[in-house]
Amino acid sequence: MTRTLGTCYYPEHWPEAWWPEDARRMADLGLTWVRIGEFAWSKIEPAPGALRWDWLDRAVDVLTGAGLRVVMGTPTATPPRWMLTKHPDMLAVDAQGHPRGFGSRRHYCFSHRGYRKEAVRIATLMAERYGDRVAAWQTDNEYGCHDTVLSYSDAARDAFRDWLRRRYQTTDQLNAAWGNVFWSMDYASFDEIDLPNLTVTEPNPSHAMAFRRFASDEVVAFNRAQVDAIRAHSDAPIAHNYMGRVTEFDHYEVGADLDIASWDSYPMGFLLDRVGASEADKQAYLRQGDPDFQAFHHDLYRAVGRDRWWVMEQQPGPVNWAPWNPAPLPGMVRLWSWEAFAHGAEAVCWFRWRQAPMAQEQQHAGLLRPDSAPAQGFHEAAQVARELAEAPEVAPVRAPVALVFDYASQWAWEVQPQGQGFDHFGLCLDLYRGLRGLGLSVDILPPDSADLSGYALTLVPGLLNLSDALRAAIAAAPGLVLTGPRTDLKSPEIAIRTPLGPDLPGLPAQSVMEETFPDRRQLERGGAIKLWLEHLETEADVIERTADGTPVLLRAGRRFHLTGWPDRDAARRLLGMLAREAGLGTIELPDGLRVRDTGTERFVFNYAAHPQEFEGHLIAAADLLRLPRPS
Template sequence: MTKSLNTTQFHLGVCYYPEHWAEELWEDDYRRMRECGFTIIRVAEFAWSIFEPSEGEFHFELFDRALAAAHKHGLKVILGTPTATPPAWLTTKYPETLNAAQNGVLYQHGQRRHFNYNSPVYRRLAARIAQRMAEHYKDHPAVIGWQIDNELNCEMNVFYSQADHIAFRSWLQEKYGTLEQLNHAWGTVFWNQTYSDWEQVHLTRPTVSNAPNPHQSLDEKRFFSDSAISYCRLQADIIRDIVPSYQWVTHNGIFGHLDNHKLTRTTLDFMSYDSYPNISTIMPDLGDRPLLDQKWSWNLSVVRSISPHFCVMEQQSGACGWFTRLETPAPLPGQMRLWTYQSIAHGADMLLYFRWRTASIGTEMYWHGINDYSNQENRKVREAALVGKELQQIGSQIVGQRYLAEAAIIKSYDNEWDGELDSWHGPLERYSLLEWYKACVRAHIPTDALYIDEETTLEQLSSYKLLVYPHATIITATHAKLLEAYARQGGTVIFGCRSGYKDENGHCRMEPLPGPLAELCGIEVEDFTRIGPHQTTPDIRWVVDSGTELSVRAPEFNDILRITSESAQSIGHYSGGSYYEGSVAAARNTLGKGAIYYFGSAFTETAAAKLLALSGLSSPAAALMELPEQVELHRRQRPGSEQDTWFLLNYAHNSQTVVIRQQMRDLLSGKLLQGAVTMRPFDVLILTAGGEG
């Protein structure tokens, strides 16, 4: 079942920490929030010691006053369970609750996320604080929902405490049943790793050259994910048993070693995300022409794949940094508004800025909020107020609209986790995925992220005209048959090199590559090579229908192909002086009403753009408007309606001109637009056709 935020009102708000500030500030803070158009706040996710200053002693007075004042000013409240930061009395009395490094050394109290998910003591105490909070606030008129913990697996996504080793054995026993099955799955016959007793089995531990068993490592990440989900579900189930049904349960953030689709499916009402686009200025995406803050649209596409409608629990409003450093630039005038509508365009129907006021103490005192330390009005406050005013006018028109995309880029958690150790395919996937996304964004083709797993159905795939699976390294026969059925119905699938060579345990298949995809693609891989640092990168050349020869780079890795099906044909060959010059580099197989492409290399943006053209997919807005490259396009539509809402986002640092070919209304300004329209730097247009509002 698809999990989504279901609301008829757009809630705009801010994260607030009443325990950080003198109580005399609260009333003025809440008053000014309302002046900004805010209707909701998030509180309490780091306040365990406030609620339980010593074991078994509970106090709610401070937050009772804070929530009462918020309610008086008409603010709704999201309560966070405060279990991301256990109190000092807990970790001192129960050191077994602490997480440990792979070498067994315990992490000590301080900072956050220094506990483990599998300690029976920690689970009991986390469950109790969640229960006491739910019992106390279940009938509070301001409380609208609950956030479980905070940013699971942020800062630390590996766990090696004694409790985790014990829990891992139980998890493996349930998964495999016998040691014989475990030994087979992990390939322990290699290098004499065979286990003869369950007590010999552990999570990965330090090894020579830091090279653990790869199959054990893959299972380890699956276990880390299931541990976090179990821990989250423990609290969620307790809260749901106590609070009224209108109070929802969510979690915020997407971090490593966590299957967020499974987490949401089994535990949450919808997913929430913490969006910080300016981090891209210090961690730019790979390849040529980085997307920078536009890359966050891919992250939001991932969130949308989990919950079609979601909450952005933390939207960047200032420069980012911890107490040791100020890392990112401050948002330029207009960027905070742009990023807000970036989130909304992708399906955010609730959004909270982080944070109301920059902390003057602690680790995040350089992680800036809307208000600066001085607490004086500034341009960020005015920009937030502008967004608040706009959403008061149009929020009800756009909330609940579904995102429309005709293309999707496929991912899987198994490939993501296996690729952390396997540098043959992990870096390739990250590189090719973003190059494909760049090509789609700059061609103004709205694109979904699609995680393929045991829940994926043909019906889900059939809503797309194009599926791209850049490097489907681990793929099952079931998923291969699913993609075959999709193609036979008329869909187009594009694969890249290194596809199909591992099974679900991470074993290399003893069959012609690309394994279960070979028949589907109509080819076999007869040879392959990685491109060495001192070797020349070849080109792939092909001839288009007009007779024009195209040439694109074939970087990183090359599969040399052989056509094996009468329905398949070569569409490109290698060129560039390599021993495989002239060999088949790319192929197209016709299958039913659809087509399968196999591209024997990693993808550059140029190659992806050429393959987009071959697939025949173009922008859904091509007949309506002409858009420059740096103006991003998104399309939303209310279920049951054929009226599209078009989001145009200008990420350029200068003005851009769009050409609108028929009269359209901008919901933000109320103006009717047609012809050449100038968008200022970081400007936003939200358009409906025919001048309708």
């Protein structure tokens, strides 16, 4: 695989006279890809049916003429104002019942069938016109950004009722599945069922979970409709650009309809607005981003894309949308880019070519300043391009450790956290940090993974329910498997399993009580459990306990189960023990230093704001080290 670079470009934002020079400079910089089109609907179709392709034809001509390969985005994240006149009820509605109006972007409800047809129509028209001329496609833009998956509109309500009819057939079966008898919540007709917002106290978690599954399915269907439309006219691969820590729909399912996964990586904004970092970490990594958050997403989208994945938008400087927006430390733009490649990215594209002087993102840096002079990121991009030109071809590689991440579990614990802060993503990220702090490279796996045979160690934390496939894979796994905490205690409808869960291959145990708490429970041998502790009855060996004797780590042969959420010290200690048991070499890495192994190289990244040493090498702040992969 040849690794490539690119950028995002908006010809409609600039005088046409500038396009040739822009294209030339992109090519000179060493870029391969240029993404265009994804916000341009009002220029393509300024009035209903009045199509204006000429300018876009010429833009494609100019760009391809300069040797660039075009990624064409469908513009469905920004329907023009006339669309709303045509479909006044197409807006999403928030949980309080307020419509989410025109004036920015993503102002549509995924369930509105009229708008879905419009999306297919424009995608079809673009695919017909550019199917042979572009090198790749992007559907829409950042599904779910700005909390846009969950809509409480009439369109969503009607579609939800249809979805329930298909899933449950009869209200009797739905009532039974949800346990509606609990508070006289039984329904006699699907038309009686509302969306689970504005209830007096929390709705039935089964009701809420059904809505979450439905909402994800609506995104999948919306995307699939566009994909089908494009495929009918183009052989170019299709991608979508997922957004960091947007978990309201199942990315694996959307990804199954696509050829390439990609994501938009804004490490510094993420640190302040979604990582959930401590104040100390925010301080330490303010101008670098969290040392593990990007890597987690890289590994996630490698799974979503079945090894074909990109960074579609890479932060090149300060952005505009985080609580504060500092400039990256010099070197970080290069570091982030190389880190993506170290995790197997095919391409890294910087967002955006030139900073726009107007509208919402005018304070978002580009590779160029608004006056077209090179910005900080330009020079680092140039360095990456030079370095990449000298780098070898690479092939995908399996990591020795796997971690199962599951969107449905994320929804389940949002619906029923049981204790403030319980979160599947957060739990997985904490364990991922623990593994990374030991120098381990990790593969992220979907919850229906059927084969763990390649992994020395597999972690299955916080999984709502083990699928049959995964249960069989665990049973057959030759390596170590660690389940828990809060794994397989519930049915897919969020009901307590009968008999009591978890139902773990080779490790018989029953959780007889679960508790959550704001404080910590110290372990006998160091570190602590926070937030969650399940009390198990088991025949397995107890190899770690809390100071007051509650079992924390169970073992039966090569199967392990964790009963609580470990803090950093406990995670590092316990995971280190497991890794060594699994025959893996571990390195106790200091904060901010991170290792990633590819098939041929070992990359060492220094996210710290000060130099750090690694095996005798001094790595400057925001710098990286490339070593041969250790054998």
